[in-house]
Amino acid sequence: MIEAISVSKSFGTLEALKKASLKVEKGSVYGIVGSNGAGKTTLLKILAGIYQQDQGEVRIDGAGVFENVNVKEKIQFIPDALYFFAQHSIEDMAQYYRRIYPTWNEKRYQGFSSIFQIDRTKKVTSLSKGMQRQVAFWLALSTMPEILILDEPLDGLDPVMRKKVKKLIIDDVADRELTVLISSHNLRELEDLCDHIGILHKGDLFLQRELDDLKREIHKVQIAFKGDLPEAIREHKSILYHEKRGSVSLFVVRGAQHDVLQHFQQFQPLILDLLPLTLDEIFIYEMGGLGYAVEELIAE
Ligand SMILES: Nc1ncnc2c1ncn2[C@@H]1O[C@H](COP(=O)(O)OP(=O)(O)OP(=O)(O)O)[C@@H](O)[C@H]1O
Numbered sequence: 212m213i214e215a216i217s218v219s220k221s222f223g224t225l226e227a228l229k230k231a232s233l234k235v236e237k238g239s240v241y242g243i244v245g246s247n248g249a250g251k252t253t254l255l256k257i258l259a260g261i262y263q264q265d266q267g268e269v270r271i272d273g274a275g276v277f278e279n280v281n282v283k284e285k286i287q288f289i290p291d292a293l294y295f296f297a298q299h300s301i302e303d304m305a306q307y308y309r310r311i312y313p314t315w316n317e318k319r320y321q322g323f324s325s326i327f328q329i330d331r332t333k334k335v336t337s338l339s340k341g342m343q344r345q346v347a348f349w350l351a352l353s354t355m356p357e358i359l360i361l362d363e364p365l366d367g368l369d370p371v372m373r374k375k376v377k378k379l380i381i382d383d384v385a386d387r388e389l390t391v392l393i394s395s396h397n398l399r400e401l402e403d404l405c406d407h408i409g410i411l412h413k414g415d416l417f418l419q420r421e422l423d424d425l426k427r428e429i430h431k432v433q434i435a436f437k438g439d440l441p442e443a444i445r446e447h448k449s450i451l452y453h454e455k456r457g458s459v460s461l462f463v464v465r466g467a468q469h470d471v472l473q474h475f476q477q478f479q480p481l482i483l484d485l486l487p488l489t490l491d492e493i494f495i496y497e498m499g500g501l502g503y504a505v506e507e508l509i510a511e
Contacts, residue, residue, distance in 0.1 A: 212234065212235065212236055212237050212270075212271070212272055212273075212390065213233070213234070213235040213241075213258055213270075213271055213358060213390060213392060214233075214234050214235075214268075214269070214270040214271075215231055215232055215233050215234075215254070215257070215258060215267065215268070215269050216232050216267055216268040216269075216270075217230045217231070217232055217266065217267040217268070218230070218231045218232070218254070218257060218264045218266065218267035218268070218269060219231075219264060219265050219266040219267055220250075220253055220257060220262060220264050220265050221265055226414050227250045227253040227414055228250045228253050228254055228257070228264075228414045229413075229414040229415050230266075230267065231250075231254055231267075231411070231414070231415075231416040232267075232416070233409055233416060233419060235390055235391075235392055235407070236390070237388050237390050238384060238388035238389070238390060239390060239391075239406055239407060240380075240384055240390075240391040240393065240404050240405045240406055240407070241391070241392050241393070241405060241406075241407040241408070241409065242393050242394070242395065242401035242404065242405035242407070242408050242409070242422075243255070243392065243393065243394040243395075243408075243409050243410075243411055244394070244395065244396070244398060244401065244408065244409070244410055244411070244490075244494055245394075245410060245411035245412055246412055246413075246498065248413075249411040249412050249413060249414070250411055250413075250414040251362070251394040251411055252290075252291065252362055252394065254394075254411065254416075255288070255360050255362050255392065255394055256288075256290075257269055258271075258276070258360060258392060259276070259286055259288035259360045260276035260277045260278070260279065260282065260283055260286070261288065263277045271285065271286065271358060272285070272357075284311075284312060284313065284314065285314075285356060285357040285358055286356060286357070286358045286359075286360060287351035287352075287354060287356035287358070287359050287360070288360040288361075288362075289344075289347045289348065289351055289359075289360070289361050289362065289364055290362050291362040291363040291366065293343050293344065293347050295335040295336055295343065295346070296335075297336055298334065299334065299335055299336075300331065300332050300333055300334055300335065301329065301330075301331040301332075301333060301335055301346055301349070301350075302331045302332060304335055304346070304350055305320060305331070305350060305353070308350050308353065308354060312354040314354055314355045314356075315353060315354055315355075316353055316354070316355050317353075319352070319353050319355070320349070320350075320353035323349050323352070323353065326349075326375055326379070327345045327346070327348075327349045329342055329345060329346065329349075340367040341367040341368050341369060341372065343367075344364075344365075344366070344367050344368055345368070345372060345376075348364075348376050348379065352379055352383065355387075356389065357389065357390065358389075358390045358391075358392075359380070359383075359389055359390070359391045359392070360391075360392045360393075361391065361392070361393045361394070361395075362394050363394065363395055363396070364376075364393060364395065365377070365395070365397065365400060373400070377400070377403060377404060380404065381404065391404070393405065398489070398490040398491045398494055399489070399490070399491065401490060402422070402489065402490045405422055406421060406422055406423075407419065407420070407421055407422060408420060408421075408422050408425055408490065410494065410497055410498075412498065418497060422490070425490075425493060426487055426488065426490075426493070427467075427468065428465055428466070428467070429451075429463065429464070429465050429488055429493055429496065430463070430464055430465075430466070430468060430471050430485050430486070430487070430488070431461065431462070431463055431485070431486040431487070431488055431492070432461070432462040432463075432464055432471065432475055432483070432484070432485055432486075433459055433460070433461055433482065433483075433484040433486065434459070434460050434461075434462065434475055434480045434482060434483050434484075435458050435459045435460070435480060435481050435482040436458075436478070436480050436481055437481055440455070440460055441478045443478070444474075444475065444478050447462075447464060447466075447471075447474045449464055449465040449466050450462055450463070450464050451463045451464065451465055451496045451497075451499060452496055452499060459482070462475075463488070463492075463496050468485065471485065472485060
């Protein structure tokens with residue numbers, strides 16, 4: 212289990228992370244989303260034990276992570292900017308990992324060669340960006356990690372490899388309760404993988420929910436009337452967005468489905484549709500509440 216309790220981190224005068232708290236249960240997949248510069252990488256690096264927090268506590272299975280070798284052996288962190296030793300082939304890197312990780316699984320490493328299909332004698336730094344990312348997953352998953360921390364993990368992978376890597380992660384979560392923390396701007400992808408979502412903005416982890424709850428709590432309403440839109444319809448306290456498209460009005464409203472329906476039905480519309488939002492849309496509307504301009508970003 213990963214726990215962060217009121218964790219803060221500054222770089223000079225910049226507060227990159229402000230009292231962030233989160234809990235990722237064993238076997239759970241937690242996605243961090245946020246605007247550029249929100250503090251996602253900073254948070255992941257603290258949880259992976261690469262940066263030390265200024266304040267607060269970080270615990271992996273109850274123990275501190277910074278400079279704690281026993282804990283770090285259980286964690287694999289794949290950063291957004293990958294690093295490999297300049298002259299090392301894949302096999303040399305594997306040898307390095309074999310020496311460091313007592314949990315290294317040789318059978319798995321050999322077996323993955325049919326998935327990744329890259330010549331193991333090749334120098335890693337001579338490979339393409341996407342191939343280097345494949346190597347990062349190949350090595351990381353061969354150590355049988357208990358915790359996987361991924362920063363923009365699928366960036367640069369082709370669609371087939373994305374699918375294969377996602378399957379490897381999902382299988383490890385199902386088969387051996389791998390705990391995963393992922394940051395990504397690709398919300399469509401997070402939607403496939405995550406059961407929990409946290410939204411970070413300017414160092415503040417301001418919203419955390421189970422993905423299913425998040426989706427249940429916010430709705431897109433398409434509504435049309437014979438005449439004009441009744442003025443009182445806008446009085447629902449949790450309307451996040453409203454737009455008129457011809458004779459149809461679109462509302463994004465936070466609240467329980469039953470309450471939202473009841474509010475709109477009382478005006479006896481000609482058409483009333485309640486639609487689910489994608490994670491992309493939820494992110495855009497929630498960020499809109501924080502002053503981000505949403506109008507030009509609205510998904511259909
Ligand atoms: N080593 C560092 N030294 C100084 N400032 C830093 C350092 N690392 C991050 N920052 C600053 O901290 C803030 C958060 O950066 P971070 O990389 O964590 O954001 P992010 O959410 O991962 O962004 P992105 O989505 O753009 O990758 C930014 O303002 C960044 O400039």
